[in-house]
Amino acid sequence: MDLGIRGKTAIVCAASKGLGRGCAEALAEAGVDLVINARNAHDLERAADDISAKYNVGVNPVAADITTEEGRRLVLNTLPDPDILITNAGGPPPGIWSDWKRDDFIKALDANMLSPIALIKAVLPRMIEKKWGRIVNITSQSVKSPIPVLGLSNSARAGLTGYVAGTSRQVAEFGVNINNLLPGIHGTDRAVALDKGVADSQGISMDDAYKQRIATIPARRYGHPDEFGKMCAFLCSEHAGFIVGQNILLDGGQVNTTL
Numbered sequence: 001m002d003l004g005i006r007g008k009t010a011i012v013c014a015a016s017k018g019l020g021r022g023c024a025e026a027l028a029e030a031g032v033d034l035v036i037n038a039r040n041a042h043d044l045e046r047a048a049d050d051i052s053a054k055y056n057v058g059v060n061p062v063a064a065d066i067t068t069e070e071g072r073r074l075v076l077n078t079l080p081d082p083d084i085l086i087t088n089a090g091g092p093p094p095g096i097w098s099d100w101k102r103d104d105f106i107k108a109l110d111a112n113m114l115s116p117i118a119l120i121k122a123v124l125p126r127m128i129e130k131k132w133g134r135i136v137n138i139t140s141q142s143v144k145s146p147i148p149v150l151g152l153s154n155s156a157r158a159g160l161t162g163y164v165a166g167t168s169r170q171v172a173e174f175g176v177n178i179n180n181l182l183p184g185i186h187g188t189d190r191a192v193a194l195d196k197g198v199a200d201s202q203g204i205s206m207d208d209a210y211k212q213r214i215a216t217i218p219a220r221r222y223g224h225p226d227e228f229g230k231m232c233a234f235l236c237s238e239h240a241g242f243i244v245g246q247n248i249l250l251d252g253g254q255v256n257t258t259l
């Protein structure tokens with residue numbers, strides 16, 4: 001299927017690895033020129049070279065922490081009026097309800113709620129003017145079904161989801177579509193870190209931690225960043241203009257709900 005976005009431009013945040021990388025690759029495959037971002041300049045430049053060589057599109061790497069004002073300024077200065085914005089950043093650390101102090105909440109809100117909102121607010125005026133735009137936020141299945149040890153993530157991502165629910169309906173008439181993708185467990189560095197936490201705390205092997213987790217997933221496997229990226233590219237396509245403010249789970253059926 002031709003996604004109809006060849007020649008458009010996109011900012012993909014937190015994209016040298018994992019789910020952001022999957023989104024960058026799928027957009028590049030559709031012919032979109034990219035600005036990609038991550039903190040580690042070496043990994044990011046290598047990712048930019050690989051993607052550019054593979055898909056023959058422009059890929060401009062901007063090494064910066066996207067959760068800081070300075071980081072967002074650097075990225076937006078490089079591409080102030082993208083047609084497409086993918087927001088993403090690392091997730092907050094695990095713990096239990098009594099661990100988290102005000103500063104921990106502020107940090108999580110900054111990273112996983114206020115940073116995407118700042119980016120969205122920065123790009124919306126030009127998208128509205130151009131009468132075309134696509135924004136996809138990478139959130140988490142924890143928005144639909146809380147993961148108790150990730151209370152900071154549950155809280156911050158719920159806040160972003162509320163903002164997107166209203167805002168997406170205010171800008172849809174201008175041809176701008178904002179949606180959220182909710183990953184369940186995917187085979188990325190984040191999954192390795194989560195499995196290591198389980199292995200260490202239960203004194204089991206990484207393989208047993210993996211087997212224990214996939215037993216809870218109807219698809220009996222982890223997701224792949226490339227299939228996640230393909231869904232993201234579809235949401236950014238010409239064909240997705242009637243999809244507004246949705247929260248789309250990519251979780252192998254793990255969240256057990258009828259609707």
Ligand code: NAP
Nearest residue numbers: 014016017018019038039040066090091185186188189190
């Ligand atoms: P990942 O494999 O650890 O990749 C993270 C990517 O983000 C890397 O390119 C990393 O590069 C970059 N990054 C991290 N923090 C950044 C920051 N502050 N500024 C700029 N770039 C940053 O993670 P992932 O699995 O793709 O997860 C992406 C998001 O989805 C996270 O918020 C995660 O919590 C959420 N999520 C993931 C899963 C899963 O199973 N993978 C499930 C649910 C939710 P640098 O380190 O060089 O910055």
